[in-house]
Amino acid sequence: MAWLVCGRWTKWVVLGLWVVVLAVAGPLAGKLTGVEKNDNSAWLPGGSEATQVADLQSRFGPDDIVPAVIVYERGAGVTPADREKATADVARLQQIPGVTGQVAGPVPAQDGKAFQTLVPIKVDQDGWQHIVDVVDKVKAATGDSANGLDVHLAGPAATAADSAEAFEGIDGTLLYTTLAVVTIILLITYRSPVLWLLPIVSAGVALTASQAVIYLLAKHAGLVVNAQSAGILTVLVFGAGTDYALLLVARYREELRRHEDRHEAMALALHRAGPAIIASAATVAIGMSCLILAQLNSTSGLGPVAALGIVVGLLAMITLLPALLVICGRWLFWPVRPKAGTAEPTATGVWARLGGRIARRPRTVWLVTAVVLGAMSLGLFQLDANGLAQADQFVDRPSSVAGEEALARHFPAGQGQPVVVIGQNSAAAQIRSAVAGTAGISSVGDPVVKDDLVQFEAVLASAPDSDAAMATIERVRDAVHGIGDAKVGGMTAMTLDVNDANDHDNRIIIPLVLLVVLVILGILLRSIVAPLVLIATVVLSFMAALGVSALVFRHVFGFAGEDTSFPLYVFVFLVALGIDYNIFLMTRVREEALQQGTRRGALVGLAATGGVITSAGIVLAGTFAALASLPLVAFAEIGFAVAFGVLLDTLVVRSVLVTALGLDLGRWLWWPSKLARVRDEPAAVPAETGTAGRDLDPVP
Incomplete structure (x- = not known):
């Protein structure tokens, strides 16, 4: 099967097919933003009481009216001139296209220090962008604060406009930021001025194709897509796709040192690395698909969008990328071309030396590492995932927050909502x-x-x-x-129902994803013990990442808390994506264990995959860190937590904790498969550790 992708003439067929796909998908992908649904129904839990009320409200009048509240405030008390200005503004506001019905006001506050005017705004088919345009005109009509009179804009329309501006350009911002991050990391990883282009091109084609598929499903099959899921799609396709590319290229380079024919080398690389890549993608796709069961529409909609992105990314990385690599030849690796017959550098590199040190006292190493991760998890006591108030949702302080504060100072706090x-x-x-x-x-x-x-x-x-x-x-x-x-x-009831739905989703989806990952690992590794050990390390890594993130949010960034969806999103991304590194490592360990025993296989597996896993982790961390480029606290928190968690997973958990556990458990890691009955040989220490030629005593 691998030969079909990288054969001497079939590689051109594969390339031609992807050129056709890109030509068809390009125009369709550009239409994705046109089918995004960013109204309340796209974010609310389906069937909740607040959602039912929102549906019933349409019977009492148009359901596309969003009010804005203008607040005129003077600390020493409003004057007759202030009232004249507010009254004159009403006439100007009534003439603004998009303002519908009767502008009400100005209504004086009981304390004599403010007026308020209610402006009904009609939302058209452009949704958020239309609100931004009308709100900008409302601000222009009322003017800026001057001569001691402060003018603020509050209410749902002002909040929606600030949210729309925060999401404005999310696709472009994330795409360019992600491209920059991935490019820099690949340049450092490959140390080649050319090779990095092929994973980038392949990921870009995969993103375009997945956006086209999602557009068609949203247009004709009722798939719900919003700005959040469309933005996360970019991060997922580039992050996961580049991970798969790194694993394939690393195995291809390894085979190029063993074979003169690059077509043969790629066929073997695909044959050996393909199962791990496919299993990783299947785990992520199935794990993301579990989100479909969420009550919250924004979460359930993310599930199929993310799963489709991963599947299309997988297809590109195991077909288009191999074809491009063999078409271009060995010169891509310049200035360090892998020549047939040369030694594999990973056999004596830094990861081989680290493995030798771990092998001396594996039980001590994994116990100490587990204790340190447990201590990091104590930060969970600082986690406050009970939702963010409006004033705390933005990294900066938008004008609608100041408007709500002014409204609350002089009128009943809930009057605008x-x-x-x-x-x-x-x-x-x-x-x-x-x-x-x-x-x-x-x-x-x-x-x-x-x-x-x-x-x-x-x-x-x-x-x-x-x-x-x-x-x-x-x-x-x-x-x-x-x-x-x-x-x-109402808005407050909607927030309450969203929080309740997130609590429900956490209780249902987190255990389900763990079960899915456990089953896939069991099938892939043909073991019961290994999947249980790996799941335990995943959970410990997740808790440590969440604990450290909570401390950083509170004491470094000064965030007021976390969104109620924060634990679920971080868990799904860390577990579903982080399991890639378990699969990359353990499939190689199992492959080597069949030939050399588990303990030596663990060291060879670490030496061979340590570099690529680290590079993949850095790429994935960098792509999720790109979420911090958005001015929204929820995105910044998810980006930081996932980026930190991925780095922790690759640098500590996979490389140290899992390797030490494999060395300590030995062949029992594979129980009850036949491999558990193959007696281990002592684990050899690499020459670089200064103990060349000496085998360690068998680990009991």
């Missing part, structure tokens, strides 16, 4: 009484009736994104449930 209660009109009086009598509700508006339904809007006494407001929503629900089929929604 009311609680929405919808129930049967026949129980209108009872519903209103129950809502009004709930602690934490400042006031309840007049009923709006449509057919057999009634809608009330209530104002929260606390800030809409505060813990106190969430508690109020729970009390309102307790009060109205059972009365006229009443349901409670």
